[in-house]
Amino acid sequence: MGRGVFTLEALEADVLIEISPVVVLGEQERILLDQTLLHHYIFEWGDDRKACCVALGYVSIYNHSFESNCEYEMDFESQMIRVKTVRAVAAGEELFINYNGDWND
Incomplete structure (x- = not known):
């Protein structure tokens, strides 16, 4: 089974779920990371x-x-x-983001 994030309780729209600190890596480090499994877990930055x-x-x-x-x-x-x-979420529902930019894009 793959990884994912789920809610234990129902949530309203516009609820802050997480504030995550990040480790920023430069352009040269990104070139190296893009050749590894970590490529699937990083975000473009800047x-x-x-x-x-x-x-x-x-x-x-x-x-x-x-x-x-x-x-x-x-x-x-x-x-x-x-x-x-961005909308109400039921208890037990998986939380999704749009990797391609805006949530409704």
């Missing part, structure tokens, strides 16, 4: 998206959906990623 980051919370194990129930926001200055719900 306005030019040449760097990457590793999230230290659960952020790296949220699964992808084009109809996600959560969205993430990158805070480059604070080096954090925030995850919040």
